[in-house]
Amino acid sequence: MRAAIIGGTGYGSIELVRLINKHPFLEIGSVVSNSQSGSSFSGIYPHLSEIIDQPLEKFDADTLSENNDIVFLATPSGVSSKLVPQLLKSGIKCIDLSGDFRLRSMEEYETWYKHKPADEEYLKQAIYGLSEIYPDQIKSSNLIANPGCYPTATTIGLIPILKTNLADEKSIIIDAKSGVSGAGRGLSLTAHYSEINENLKAYKLGAHQHIPEIEQVLSDESGNPITITFTTHLVPMTRGIMCTIYVNLKEEISTKKIIDLYKQFYQESHFIRVRPEGNIPSTKEVLGSNYCDLGLHVDERTNRLTIVSVIDNLVKGAAGQAIQNVNLMNGWDERTGLTDIPMYP
């Protein structure tokens, strides 16, 4: 199956190349570059020269549709909303790594992303690609809105407890930390070495574009309108996301019972690993893998649950979950091509 990638020189794109290269049923098709079309891919990424040495292409929906079987869009927000309609019309399925098709509300998208939203007909057609929660909808979709990195770690951590009546749904606080590759390959004042090294920054307080996405998913899954406090931080590492989540409990319950509840909920979910009591995951323990590891603790003094959820932002947070979704769309085992164990240390 030939997979095209749009956003060729970006981090999401080269992570897709790495994963597609080891997938038994996928091969790298066209790679589209907005800034480097005509250049050779290996000229930009010499370390990938034995995997892919074709020239980077310009975007043309019909050509892409003729020469490939599926398209991944790894472009900044505001781009795929223009490209996907052309691609769907040309008859090819799309998986979008950006936020353009995740929010059902056009107004919400415009408020939080500051871009013109995608047309409503495509927002209605898009399926939110949280693999473990919506596998059946993903299977039959032509347009997957791949979840954001922070929302992936956050919603996987929160959905099981919100499916019970144990959580005070007005008390949810998420303290999220990300490595710098989460900001993409482009240089920016906030993400270059001297700003990041030996520093720790909170950013977009109360204003992160993932707030509406997380609230949309949690409200859907709990059946109640949920609002959150969500604070993101940039930490001096390349890959990794840790979401430390706090929820007040309405009843007394032990850590062990909560862990049993989560193990039961995710018993069929190969990539979600619930740690035993007293064992809290770190980001390096999922580095380079498609796992989301969860650590859980009930503080009986305060009757508050703490959930620690870690992922690799470029794998389960982006390219890995996109491949997981292609596996589901094709009826393949969801683990196909994603068996990398974490690269520790």
Ligand SMILES: NC(=O)C1=CN([C@@H]2O[C@H](COP(=O)(O)OP(=O)(O)OC[C@H]3O[C@@H](n4cnc5c(N)ncnc54)[C@H](OP(=O)(O)O)[C@@H]3O)[C@@H](O)[C@H]2O)C=CC1
């Ligand atoms: N980094 C991460 O951890 C995650 C990222 N995402 C999302 O995935 C998408 C890709 O992210 P990432 O790979 O990190 O970003 P990058 O900035 O690394 O790559 C995006 C690429 O898109 C292309 N591009 C940039 N501007 C335009 C434009 N105006 N029109 C067409 N193409 C353009 C560029 O490649 P070229 O010029 O070669 O086309 C650029 O390298 C983003 O929407 C991001 O928010 C989602 C989850 C996690």
Ligand SMILES: CC(=O)N[C@@H](CCC(=O)OP(=O)(O)O)C(=O)O
């Ligand atoms: C560290 C860092 O800057 N991370 C980015 C995440 C980008 C992203 O993945 O946003 P979408 O999924 O909405 O495209 C941010 O916080 O904006």
